[in-house]
Amino acid sequence: MSHPLHGMRIPPAEEVARMTREEKARLGAALDGVDLVEYGERYVPGSPADKRAERQVVRWFLLSGLLGLLAAVAFIWWPQQYQTAYAGSKQVLYALYTPILGITFGGCILAFGIGVIALAKKIAPHELAIQERHIGMSDEIDRQTLGGEITDTGQKMGLIKRRGMIKASLALAGGGLGVAVAVPLLGGFIKNPWAAGPQSELWVTPWAPVNGNKVRLVQLDGTPVRPEDIAAGALVTVYPAVPDSVMAGDAPVMLFRLRPNTPVRIRDGQDGFEYGDFYAYSKICTHVGCPVSLYEQQTGRVLCPCHQSQFDIFDGARPVFGPAARPLPQLPIGLDDEGYFVAERDFIEPVGPGFWESDQGSRPWGSHLKGSST
Ligand code: FES
Numbered sequence: 001m002s003h004p005l006h007g008m009r010i011p012p013a014e015e016v017a018r019m020t021r022e023e024k025a026r027l028g029a030a031l032d033g034v035d036l037v038e039y040g041e042r043y044v045p046g047s048p049a050d051k052r053a054e055r056q057v058v059r060w061f062l063l064s065g066l067l068g069l070l071a072a073v074a075f076i077w078w079p080q081q082y083q084t085a086y087a088g089s090k091q092v093l094y095a096l097y098t099p100i101l102g103i104t105f106g107g108c109i110l111a112f113g114i115g116v117i118a119l120a121k122k123i124a125p126h127e128l129a130i131q132e133r134h135i136g137m138s139d140e141i142d143r144q145t146l147g148g149e150i151t152d153t154g155q156k157m158g159l160i161k162r163r164g165m166i167k168a169s170l171a172l173a174g175g176g177l178g179v180a181v182a183v184p185l186l187g188g189f190i191k192n193p194w195a196a197g198p199q200s201e202l203w204v205t206p207w208a209p210v211n212g213n214k215v216r217l218v219q220l221d222g223t224p225v226r227p228e229d230i231a232a233g234a235l236v237t238v239y240p241a242v243p244d245s246v247m248a249g250d251a252p253v254m255l256f257r258l259r260p261n262t263p264v265r266i267r268d269g270q271d272g273f274e275y276g277d278f279y280a281y282s283k284i285c286t287h288v289g290c291p292v293s294l295y296e297q298q299t300g301r302v303l304c305p306c307h308q309s310q311f312d313i314f315d316g317a318r319p320v321f322g323p324a325a326r327p328l329p330q331l332p333i334g335l336d337d338e339g340y341f342v343a344e345r346d347f348i349e350p351v352g353p354g355f356w357e358s359d360q361g362s363r364p365w366g367s368h369l370k371g372s373s374t
Pocket residue numbers: 285286287288289290304305306307308309322323324
């Protein structure tokens with residue numbers, strides 16, 4: 001029997017079975033119309049040059065595996081919580097989080113790629129081949145001899161019986177790369193957000209009283225706020241005066257001082273949440289959680305820059321434009337004995353977006369003009 005394309009003799013199956021791997025590889029190449037002018041190990045196995053090449057490949061794979069594991073460790077344990085500019089070295093660590101992830105994960109992929117290239121250039125068999133192009137599907141004999149070519153290449157590379165270091169480092173690199181890819185996908189499942197029961201983070205915000213004491217409203221640098229600090233028509237972003245509150249996503253609040261005698265609609269059940277002309281609303285957009293803060297004092301509207309939702313501060317922070325479906329939650333405020341603003345209690349409705357939407361999103365809300373009952 002002869003090959004339909006090249007007219008060469010195809011040995012019978014028993015003869016192919018008796019061939020060495022290299023003979024199968026050469027036969028397969030010949031059947032593909034490939035003339036192997038040079039073919040064989042790059043270096044004498046075990047020679048100094050061979051060991052030097054092996055060490056180079058191993059180094060890259062080890063580096064790749066190490067960087068992959070470091071990326072996973074940094075993702076889980078690096079102190080990445082937001083820190084303000086007042087937090088000193090903590091702020092530096094926070095600022096380094098993204099670069100560290102980029103360097104370790106990117107380096108892992110880069111080192112793995114260089115290792116594969118080094119493997120191909122320094123360990124794979126040296127081969128000089130000439131081939132004529134042909135079209136169409138491979139014949140059965142071609143497919144059979146392909147196995148011989150692959151295993152012979154692996155044999156000549158030493159990956160079947162020798163080069164334990166390369167195999168181990170390649171496994172480490174593949175494992176490190178796999179861990180680095182898997183950790184960001186699975187990382188969100190590590191922490192149980194319901195572990196504290198009714199006091200779980202999703203149920204309470206840092207505005208809840210601490211040991212029965214009402215929480216003060218402070219600016220980013222920790223300065224408490226008094227009514228006389230804010231001009232009529234102004235807006236100040238405030239945080240709860242508890243440790244690390246700036247790192248809580250549900251903490252930022254906009255404190256508005258409306259102009260005197262501005263007609264304001266109060267949402268049902270929220271009478272007295274304001275203090276005089278001062279109104280406090282969550283800064284977290286009820287669409288997907290961006291910070292809302294572009295304020296137009298003439299119309300009383302605040303704009304979320306992400307998807308242009310607008311909320312009417314003169315009407316209980318009701319959404320009047322854009323994709324947001326719920327009003328911004330209002331924080332009940334008052335003054336403490338020293339005349340500083342405090343939160344009377346926590347929000348009475350969920351802050352921001354998320355799973356709350358299924359329960360709260362379609363709930364109607366009513367309102368009435370301040371001072372009236374309708
Ligand atoms: S997050 Fe505010 S409009 Fe989308």
